[in-house]
Amino acid sequence: MSEMLAHLSLGFGVALTLKNIALCFVGCLVGTLIGVLPGVGPVATIAMLLPITFGLDPVGALIMLAGIYYGAQYGGSTTAILVNIPGEATAVVTTLDGHQMAKQGRAGVALGTAAIGSFVAGCVATVIIAALGAPLTKLALLFGPAEYFSLMVMGLCFAVVLARGSILKAFCMIMLGLLLSTVGTDLETGQERMTFGFPPLSDGVDFAVLAMGVFGFAEVLRNLETPEARDVVKSKIGRLLPDWNDIKQSAAPCLRGTFIGGILGILPGNGAVLGPFASYTIEKKLAKDPSRFGKGAIEGVAGPESANNAGAQTAFIPLLTLGIPPNAVMALMVGAMTIHGIIPGPQVMTKNPDLFWGMIASMWIGNLMLLIINLPLVGVWVKLLQVPYRLMFPAILIFCSIGIYSVNNQPVDVAFTALFGLFGYLLIKLGFEPAPMLLGFVLGKLMEEKLRQALIISRGSFMTFLERPISAGLLLVAVIILVIALLPSMSKKRDEVFTE
């Protein structure tokens, strides 16, 4: 306990310097700004804004990126409530009741409840991360290559099961990501692999190029095709602060949501996505009058929004302690850390304690800032929602182009990104959801390295993955969830959850 307090005070010492507070503020503000724009989710936002952190030191850069992340997440719920467009998967649930509240002239209360619920969830999640960080890191140090490999296999299995749409297609995307990660020079033998003899490819496919092509450009192409019907709320926003009755109604859902979301978020493989759905279902089951749900029930905003934010934050736990990103956004964080010369993993906490604890402390500060920026600025966000898409996407394009160019100062990279944009568009047309590909791509290199190490230690015997108890346990979990997900009765339920 005292150790945790010491760590947190170190963290706050780092996060509370004037520069880092400013970076956190800018990150939250810019993240919300871009996140509010419909059709730009957190993945695209972070990919796009990655370059603006290049000039910073690693601690500052990560604080800012984390700010962008939860800013974008929060901006997504604003769009969900006001325009009925979910910025990303986790905001889908918020549209159900949030937008109804907005239509009834209670948009302000919905936004306020979402902000306060997120803040409460964020505070709890920060404490959970601080409490679990040190023990999990100690556990991670016990992990050998075999355990790491099995853990990543398990994470990828979770990602397959929890992805939207067909399981088979999600599986395809993961494998494609893994295949893409093997392009480039082999680290052990120095041999070039699948590079077409083309020099820029010998370092492998650049992470920023892939992410911006598939999530920046391809998304623009997708959005251009489907002119969204924007149902911007015409009525007044109304007062922002929930009254005593609202607070009484939403306090318990908010705490339950935080708990559910926080636990699910720790799961490797995008467990955070499930949080809002689970919370909504539970609130509906517990309610005295379930028929109010879908017609503007405040519990339907408070619960899922808290779950969403708690999950978004605890998703940092696998990344910070084990170095394994659980979803596409965290995969981007890995990319960002690597660009700044930090290899994510258990050693971060021992080698860069200021970075580790500074980032955790800044999460709490960031949540507070979101509360402070968002409520008074709601009017600005509403104005922003009226920017037509015909102006928005050229702005996205110039941003992405300058960004990609700046990663390596290589004009070729911009053309490469366009190529990956085409690739991403093709994937979308074929009904693939590209997010799992990015995860597979980031985990691929690490998986290959660990597989090789494990097999060298075991002298070429695959049994090592089953003989070591932790590794066998992780693989068992992976098999169990795959089997459960493929059971006919479960796959029907899964379809229901994701279409609801």
Add this chain to the structure above:
Amino acid sequence: MSLNKIEAARGWRVRSTQDLAAGLFMIALAGLALLLSSDLPTGTLRQIGPGMLPKAFAWICAGLGAMLAFNSLRYNGEKLAGWSWRGVIFVLGAAVVFGLTIRGFEIGPLKVPQLGMLVSGPLVVIISGLAAEDVKIKEIVIFAIAMTIGCALMFKYALGLPIPLAPWLLGI
């Protein structure tokens, strides 16, 4: 997903062009990867060679693709929707133009000088803007100039990234 008895009795036929195309696409990509990695040594389990994982992943991709294609004959699914060439050409074309003009290039007889961001920026915005069906020329030109100035101030001065502005005019 599931078919009723009458539908099932009608035998196998293409029930989802999207899934069929997706399956064939995966197989084609896997084929390409196998071709490219064919001369990489596979190695043994004890000493994994550079070719082992690419080949293994490619075979799994091919298998998954075959399953997708096979399922498209058994289950109903989405149809393949048309492409929007307008978006592809203008949006991706704009990015390529940016890449070509920002620092200049030479391909054979074709030479483009280093134009810098003050030219490449508006080009990206205007060319990509043409992809929208409701594009307004005057609006997009003004927007392009404003965005370029904003980006120049932010990336060049506020963030200090080494991006050429207009070397032929300003020398920076």
